[in-house]
Amino acid sequence: MNPSLKLFTVLFISLELTFTSKLWANIIIIIGCLILLIHAGFRWQQFCWLVLVPLFPAIAIFITIVLFSPSHSLFYGLVLFSRLYMYVSLGTVFTFTTNPLALARSLEQNCHLPSKYAYGVLAALNLMTKMKQAVITIRAAGQMRGVVLHWWSPTLYFKAILVALQWSDQLAQAMESHGFVEGQARTSTINIPLTVYDWLITITLIVVIQIIIIALP
Amino acid sequence: MEKILFDDLSFVFDKQLILRHVNATFKAGEIHLLTGISGSGKSTLLKLIAGLLPKYGGEITTGTVSVSTAGQIGMLFQDPAMQFALDTPRHELEFTLENCQVPTAKINSRVISALRFGKVEALANQSISTLSGGQQQRVALSVVMAMRPSILLLDEPFANVDEENRQLLLAQLLKINHDYRTTIIITDHDFHGYQRLNPFVWQLRDGKLIKLLNNQKHGLLQDDRQYIKASLPPVKASPIISAANLSIKRGNKTLLTPATFSLIKNKTTLLTGPNGIGKSTLLKAIAKLVKYQGTITFDSQNIQKISPGKYYQRLGLIFQHANDQFLNVTVGEELNLSLKNGQNSYFTSQQVQRSLSELGLAGREEQVIYSLSGGQKKKLQILLMLMMGQEVLLFDEPFTGLDKESLKKVLNLITASREKYPQTLLIVSHQLNGLDGFIDYHLEFNHQQLKYCGGNS
Amino acid sequence: MAKHQLHLRDIILLALIGIIFGIIYFAAGFIYNGLTILLTPIGYGPMANDLTMGIWCMAGPLAGFLLRMPGAAFLGEFFGAVVEMLLGDQWGAVNLISGAVQGIGAELGFTFTLYKIYNWLTLLISSLTLTIVTFGWDWFRNGYSHFSGQMLIIMLIARFISIFVFSGIIVRLIVNMLQRAHLIKR
Ligand SMILES: Nc1ncnc2c1ncn2[C@@H]1O[C@H](COP(=O)(O)OP(=O)(O)OP(=O)(O)O)[C@@H](O)[C@H]1O
Ligand SMILES: Nc1ncnc2c1ncn2[C@@H]1O[C@H](COP(=O)(O)OP(=O)(O)OP(=O)(O)O)[C@@H](O)[C@H]1O
Ligand SMILES: [Mg+2]
Ligand SMILES: [Mg+2]
Numbered sequence: 069m070n071p072s073l074k075l076f077t078v079l080f081i082s083l084e085l086t087f088t089s090k091l092w093a094n095i096i097i098i099i100g101c102l103i104l105l106i107h108a109g110f111r112w113q114q115f116c117w118l119v120l121v122p123l124f125p126a127i128a129i130f131i132t133i134v135l136f137s138p139s140h141s142l143f144y145g146l147v148l149f150s151r152l153y154m155y156v157s158l159g160t161v162f163t164f165t166t167n168p169l170a171l172a173r174s175l176e177q178n179c180h181l182p183s184k185y186a187y188g189v190l191a192a193l194n195l196m197t198k199m200k201q202a203v204i205t206i207r208a209a210g211q212m213r214g215v216v217l218h219w220w221s222p223t224l225y226f227k228a229i230l231v232a233l234q235w236s237d238q239l240a241q242a243m244e245s246h247g248f249v250e251g252q253a254r255t256s257t258i259n260i261p262l263t264v265y266d267w268l269i270t271i272t273l274i275v276v277i278q279i280i281i282i283a284l285p
Numbered sequence: 286m287e288k289i290l291f292d293d294l295s296f297v298f299d300k301q302l303i304l305r306h307v308n309a310t311f312k313a314g315e316i317h318l319l320t321g322i323s324g325s326g327k328s329t330l331l332k333l334i335a336g337l338l339p340k341y342g343g344e345i346t347t348g349t350v351s352v353s354t355a356g357q358i359g360m361l362f363q364d365p366a367m368q369f370a371l372d373t374p375r376h377e378l379e380f381t382l383e384n385c386q387v388p389t390a391k392i393n394s395r396v397i398s399a400l401r402f403g404k405v406e407a408l409a410n411q412s413i414s415t416l417s418g419g420q421q422q423r424v425a426l427s428v429v430m431a432m433r434p435s436i437l438l439l440d441e442p443f444a445n446v447d448e449e450n451r452q453l454l455l456a457q458l459l460k461i462n463h464d465y466r467t468t469i470i471i472t473d474h475d476f477h478g479y480q481r482l483n484p485f486v487w488q489l490r491d492g493k494l495i496k497l498l499n500n501q502k503h504g505l506l507q508d509d510r511q512y513i514k515a516s517l518p519p520v521k522a523s524p525i526i527s528a529a530n531l532s533i534k535r536g537n538k539t540l541l542t543p544a545t546f547s548l549i550k551n552k553t554t555l556l557t558g559p560n561g562i563g564k565s566t567l568l569k570a571i572a573k574l575v576k577y578q579g580t581i582t583f584d585s586q587n588i589q590k591i592s593p594g595k596y597y598q599r600l601g602l603i604f605q606h607a608n609d610q611f612l613n614v615t616v617g618e619e620l621n622l623s624l625k626n627g628q629n630s631y632f633t634s635q636q637v638q639r640s641l642s643e644l645g646l647a648g649r650e651e652q653v654i655y656s657l658s659g660g661q662k663k664k665l666q667i668l669l670m671l672m673m674g675q676e677v678l679l680f681d682e683p684f685t686g687l688d689k690e691s692l693k694k695v696l697n698l699i700t701a702s703r704e705k706y707p708q709t710l711l712i713v714s715h716q717l718n719g720l721d722g723f724i725d726y727h728l729e730f731n732h733q734q735l736k737y738c739g740g741n742s
Numbered sequence: 743m744a745k746h747q748l749h750l751r752d753i754i755l756l757a758l759i760g761i762i763f764g765i766i767y768f769a770a771g772f773i774y775n776g777l778t779i780l781l782t783p784i785g786y787g788p789m790a791n792d793l794t795m796g797i798w799c800m801a802g803p804l805a806g807f808l809l810r811m812p813g814a815a816f817l818g819e820f821f822g823a824v825v826e827m828l829l830g831d832q833w834g835a836v837n838l839i840s841g842a843v844q845g846i847g848a849e850l851g852f853t854f855t856l857y858k859i860y861n862w863l864t865l866l867i868s869s870l871t872l873t874i875v876t877f878g879w880d881w882f883r884n885g886y887s888h889f890s891g892q893m894l895i896i897m898l899i900a901r902f903i904s905i906f907v908f909s910g911i912i913v914r915l916i917v918n919m920l921q922r923a924h925l926i927k928r
Contacts, residue, residue: 078835086839086883124775128787129884136785137888148885155836159827162835168828169376184750187380189821191370192757193828197414198366199761205609208574211597213612213673214626219769225762226919227612232758233925234608234655235367240751241337242368245360246377247384247432250750257379257392341751614925653925 070266071166071174077270078162081277082155091143092284093277094150101157108165118160122152143285168193174260184250191239202231287313287355287435289334289468291494293348296329296338298656303329305492306347313354313435314466316458316482318473320505321489322688323660324645327472328363330489331438334470335360356435357385363440363659363686365421366606374400374424375409378431385432395431402457403427404450415536418445418605418682419560419715426454430461437461439471441659444685445605447559447715452478474660474688475716477508513717515727517739518549525550525677525709526571530579533563533570540566542733543579548677551707553723555714558730564713565605567730568679571711572602583677598628601675605682607662608655610669616657617650619669629674631705640668643694659686667695671702680712684720692719699723748813753821756805756814760822763801764829767822770797786893788884792901795876796908798840802848803868803913807860808920815852815868819845840879847875848909865910872909873902 085093105115126149134145172190175181206227210217217224289311296304303326311317319327332338333350335358352358362368371377378396387395400406403423408416416424422445429437437458443451455478461467462482473479486497486505497505524547533541540563548554558564570577573588573596581588588596604610613619620637632640641647644664649657657665663686670678684692696719699710714720727738748756777790805818823841851868877898880886886894 075835079838082836083839089885124778125788125791128778128782128790131782132785132787133885133888136890136893138890139888141888144885144888151883159835159837163827163829169371171828184748184753187370188750188753189757189824189828192754192761192821193825194370194372194413195758196761196825196829197412199758199765201414202609204574205604206612208572208593208597208602209604209610210612211593212601212670212675213622214598215612215622216594223612225766226916228762229759229916229920230614230655230925231608232755232762236751236755236758237341238362238364238367239370239754240749241332241341242362243370243750244337245335245358245362245368246370246381246428247357248370248380248750249384252384253386254383255386255389255392256383257389259389614922 069269070178070260070262071171072178073262073266073270074162074166075171077273078158080274082158084277084281085151085154088281089144089147090281090285091147091150093280094147094154096280097154097277098150098157101161104161105157105164108161110164114164118156122156126152170260173256173258174262176254177256177260178262182251183248183254187243187248191243192236195235195239199228199231203228287353287468289436289470290351290353291348292351294333294345294350295347295492296326296333296343297346298329298343299652302346302492303343304333304494307492307494309487309494309496311468311470313468314462315468316462316484317468317470318476318479318482318484318486319470319489320473320476320486320688322645323474323664323686323691324658325489326492327489328440328658330494331360331440331470331472334358334436335438352436354435357432358436358438359429359432359434360438361422361425361429361440361442363444364606364608365418365425365445368425368428369413369421372412372414373410374405374413374427377413377424377428381428381431399427399431402430404453411536417561417563417565419447419450422446423450423454423560433465434467435465436468437470439469441472441474441686443473443475445560445682445715450560455479455482458482474686475718476506477510477718480506480508509718511718511721513555513721513724513727515555515724515739517737518552518726522549522552524548526581526583527585528571528579528581531570531581532578533566533575534578535563535566535575539733541577541735544735546728546735546737548709548711549726551703551709552725553710553712554726554728555712555717555720555724556728556730557714557717562730563733564730565681567735568602568681568711568713571679572597572600574602597675599675600677601670601673601679603666603670603678603680603683607659607666610666611654614653615650616646616652616654616665619654619665620650620672623669623672627672627674629672629702629706631702632672632674637668637672640698643698644668644691660688660691663687664691664695668698671699674706674708677709677711680710680714682713682715684714684716689719696720696723748809748811748817752809752814753817755808756818757821757825759801759805759808759818760825763804763822764826766800767798767826770794773797786896788886788889789893789897789900791880791884792897793904795901796904796906796910799844799848799872799876799905799909800913802845802872803851803865803909804916806848806852806864806868807913807917810857810860812852812857813849816842816845816849819848840883843879844872844876847872850875862910862914865914866906869902869906869910872905873898876905877901 130145130149172186176183176186207217291307291309294307369377371380382392403426405424486502488495527547529545530543532543569575729738774794781787801822802815802819806815820841823837850871854867855864
């Protein structure tokens, strides 16, 4: 499915279910997402993580609503509990099945997002591994100079922001020297199609969810 | 006619005059070699041509620079790591070709020929952040070549590249200059191999740009390469670091198969080997920064049993990227930190001042480190780590980007410091010029093995 | 460069700030869970969200101070969410909405000072707008309408204090350090 349209669908559904309190819609979406994930080759460790991530906030909200709120409503407790899982499963389906470069290309080609945003963010993202290495290196470099940097040391973050300022400058220059010009037309290596089929899936999904929302509590 | 024209150009950084009234013409289709001591403004000049300055800093105070060309300007930066926006060489090439508005149908074949140019076909889909310094530099070169630029600006393109690849790439440059009449402007400190490009040679000194005459030029470009004479370490020599059955793997690639070797106490050992063989990784393993199999001992103690805090008081690493070494903002703050925590008795405050002026860094206490030139950073980095005075210092390509003079001064500094305060040094370097007499032993890293070479290698 | 719109360099910087804070946000997740476990037995479980809210909102005001132009605060916060999503974070796509909401909250503080004043007043106002806007969003998302009035007021106050401490005071300290290093001009 087209990455931009997929993103739009995920956001639309999440937003709609935030403003409607429907239990079944949440549950059906979670199940749907799990099926999609299994289909996409999700591993069981990843499932455990998926269950664990929203567990504490979900339980906290559930207990607070059921035991401590004026209404003591079990139903709303369940709605909010399942809502967090709905958010996370939708989010996982999106990130697990979409690669950042494809999304950037799609946003550029299909949504006409200015390429400076698409590639600026992508470039920063690709510095992530370097960022991790940099933190390890900064700490070692510190110890070699007799300075111990803990994860809460302001110096560590100050240096990180310093590095970010530095890198953004160098990277922007590097991209320009690789022919990138803000606002100038670019060609594409791969055309990301936006087909009738994509639209059809999106519309069907949204219609089905409307029906579920209206029909079930 | 296409050309690059500097007309009475002066350029300042933070009120500091870098270029003064420069007049020069670079004609289309010519090869130019730009020389000058570190900090003289070579990178600045290239960035002015590329149009990155004054857009990204500094100010033109007099005159103009005009670049008349219909084609692309490709620029290779001094720091190999920081010139990629995407994750793999292939994606970076595609991104670049898209920028140059190459039609979709042609992109793939241009990607392939560019990869071939830099001899990096095998690395096309490997994550750039895992490539070695030399590999990154070759990928960067492929990318600028893919642009088919009419002007090619190369800022120390071979600093991290091994000898074999250096010769190959030089030959390639000559070929594209011949085939496409590409204007090429290169900066470098090591001139061997340039003779056959027959370049125009320019020298930047005190902000002035001077074109060298033919006889001066030939003197400069003469191949005065030296060979390292090292001997085998004596059997009884006392080791400080020993590795037993050491093997190292990265990703799916084996870098070192079980190897046993030791470093001799208070001696200088040189480590050489081709790009991507695993030299930097080996240093990181010794510094406990990457995983390995087997044991490494420091002073007969397994390094895994020593806490990092203690270990790094006894062993220091001079990183390949100078920026990694710095913790503060200004040169002065860095010096103070090393003075405060340093153990090296040679470096009293007066000696530090002397060394600073020796290295051409005096009076820069207030300068933000990150605005120093490539060579200045290297010199500062080495000074700071010498001051710390660990028993063992591992150097990862400490001499890249240093001009001959600076190199000599750095070596003198190290020698002087060691006379008073002995240290064990392990040095990785592609550039061997000027190192003769400085090196005691020579370790060669090749075919996943390490071995000492002796006699006359 | 004309400073009326964001250029490539600014966008990369904003995204990098997003990454740095993304890492901090990730670490804050543990604090959040710890607080949740502590507070749930006394019926204030969701207040962990309010208490840590300030941490989740740091990127916006910091970006606003660093770049000093319209849109910076919003994008700093929003890009943080984008980066988290692209990194494969589980909350990912949905975080985009929270990111946008927090971004609007942070941006409003700078809008009300007309992008001219950059001092404590700005941080105070931006803390206020952040508190109100994010509280409004959680009203729907976490079902605050079901909570008692007293609890809501306590939570609102907790949220303001958290935002003021993290996105106000701490951001100010970081900005001061950067200014001393001449890394922020003016
Ligand atoms: N952004 C900057 N701000 C302030 N000063 C700078 C900046 N960039 C460079 N400089 C200064 O300008 C001078 C010239 O630097 P440049 O990088 O051009 O030198 P270089 O000749 O390339 O040296 P090297 O051989 O060491 O790379 C140096 O003294 C450096 O400290
Ligand atoms: N995840 C990975 N997958 C495959 N190969 C990897 C991975 N990580 C590192 N490598 C390879 O390991 C080697 C590490 O090289 P290292 O940086 O130690 O080389 P080097 O000898 O210092 O080279 P140079 O002279 O270019 O600096 C490289 O060949 C790199 O491609
Ligand atoms: Mg330079
Ligand atoms: Mg290396």
